[in-house]
């Protein structure tokens with residue numbers, strides 16, 4: 282599974298980077314994003330849901346978060 | 356009497372404010388909710404170019420103000436603005452143009468249609484004489500409260516009451532992570548809701564991947580009695596989840612109380628009348644028609660200590 286590391290990237294750059302990465306991925310594929318605590322973990326999942334992707338889960342480890350997501354159809 | 360050069364009816368409603376210079380006035384325009392079409396904006400620019408100073412001022416309450424307009428040009432200014440349905444705003448002891456944040460069609464935080472509410476209040480209540488002092492209303496789309504509802508005579512703030520369908524929950528924990536108020540905590544893989552901490556922002560509903568959270572109620576949180584200026588007051592909570600379609604009636608009920616209770620008080624804002632009469636009086640008055648929405652109790656408007664004059668200053 283592809284992992285996209287967005288740690289250290291602030292809002293809204295992290296969301297725009299996530300969008301760009303998802304452009305090259307086929308619908309139905311599962312990917313994970315690494316997100317910082319704070320604004321990123323609050324904002325990025327919600328914005329990706331708004332864009333039509335399916336959120337599958339969120340896990341915390343060592344102070345950051347892993348968001349599991351299935352790419353939606355365009 | 357000398358022949359009249361201008362139509363005095365245009366002046367009656369206000370919106371023409373005397374400037375320093377001889378014969379010069381500021382013309383304040385009516386822009387409810389701060390939204391205007393680009394065509395109207397272009398017309399305003401053309402009028403400002405022709406009759407004004409070459410600049411405009413954006414007022415704190417979302418009006419565009421034309422600067423340095425000669426009073427002899429009032430009629431022409433009103434007529435030319437009218438070509439794009441642009442009206443002049445009001446001043447004085449009246450219901451002012453309502454302000455509102457951008458609107459939920461494009462702002463991802465918005466929970467209610469603040470633009471629609473602002474237009475409705477502008478249409479039905481703008482210019483209503485209070486008999487006492489100015490009366491300001493604003494609409495915020497969500498608890499971020501960009502329009503600052505608590506410093507208006509009546510301030511509205513969009514709100515939703517979240518309700519959980521536990522069967523639809525996949526236990527991802529996103530809602531608990533999203534809730535900045537600490538109203539949600541995960542226990543045994545499901546969120547536990549602490550109603551005492553919830554501020555009705557709807558972030559949990561927006562983030563939930565399976566729509567396990569939904570809005571059981573939607574409407575406005577209402578604060579009353581705020582103002583800014585020389586002696587600021589912070590408005591306090593009177594009602595929750597007031598439906599959008601009851602907003603005009605609600606304001607009218609507050610106005611009726613103000614008009615009656617401020618009788619003889621002179622130029623006094625609503626918040627100061629509430630302090631004088633006691634919040635119970637206004638709450639009782641509102642519970643007649645809005646029993647389903649008013650809170651059980653509130654507090655007097657909060658006085659803001661602005662530290663001037665300096666203590667000890669003679």
Ligand code: HEM
Pocket residue numbers: 324456457462463499500501502
């Ligand atoms: C796409 C996302 C967002 C948009 C388009 C947006 C837009 C705006 C705009 C236009 C205002 C100014 C409103 C006005 O004064 O007329 C504002 C104010 C504000 N925003 Fe945002 N915002 C966004 C996200 C956020 C986020 C994520 C936060 C905080 C976590 C936030 C917190 C605030 C606060 C607190 C204010 C009021 C500030 C004040 O005047 O005291 N906004 N926002």
Ligand code: HEM
Pocket residue numbers: 372373414415416417418491506582583584585
């Ligand atoms: C010739 C007289 C006056 C003019 C031209 C004037 C003009 C204005 C203007 C342009 C604003 C800002 C509106 C906006 O940003 O949209 C304002 C706000 C305000 N004015 Fe005046 N004003 C006058 C007299 C007064 C007086 C006598 C008082 C109080 C006794 C007063 C109290 C306030 C307050 C409290 C605010 C802002 C805060 C609020 O609305 O709660 N003004 N005024």
Ligand code: SF4
Pocket residue numbers: 456457458462464465466495496497498499500501502
């Ligand atoms: S009050 Fe809420 S909806 Fe309105 S502009 Fe601010 S964040 Fe957006």
Ligand code: SF4
Pocket residue numbers: 515517533534535536537538539552553554555556557558559560
């Ligand atoms: S509505 Fe806002 S404050 Fe209330 S539980 Fe949901 S996220 Fe928390």
Ligand code: SF4
Pocket residue numbers: 523524525526527528529530531545546562563564565566567568
């Ligand atoms: S976001 Fe939705 S699915 Fe995830 S834990 Fe909360 S209620 Fe359950």
